[in-house]
Amino acid sequence: MQAPPASAEARAGEQGETLEEYALRLTRDLNAATRDRPQDVGLWLRYAAFQDEAAVLLGKGCVQVRVCTRMLRL
Numbered sequence: 001m002q003a004p005p006a007s008a009e010a011r012a013g014e015q016g017e018t019l020e021e022y023a024l025r026l027t028r029d030l031n032a033a034t035r036d037r038p039q040d041v042g043l044w045l046r047y048a049a050f051q052d053e054a055a056v057l058l059g060k061g062c063v064q065v066r067v068c069t070r071m072l073r074l
Contacts, residue, residue: 023054
């Protein structure tokens with residue numbers, strides 16, 4: 001039986017990052033991946049799921065506005 005996926009807080013903590021640093025790093029990684037493989041639907045779905053999670057975890061403010069803006073661009 002597989003363990004449940006780790007939360008964003010746990011994944012960020014494993015890397016010694018704050019949630020903001022984790023979100024920024026993952027955004028950069030996903031941006032690069034979607035540029036390299038724009039036809040990969042699964043990758044885009046992961047990106048959308050990450051954006052939803054980031055918006056909830058990071059709360060209101062600039063970060064949420066940027067996440068929502070990026071979602072609208074998709």
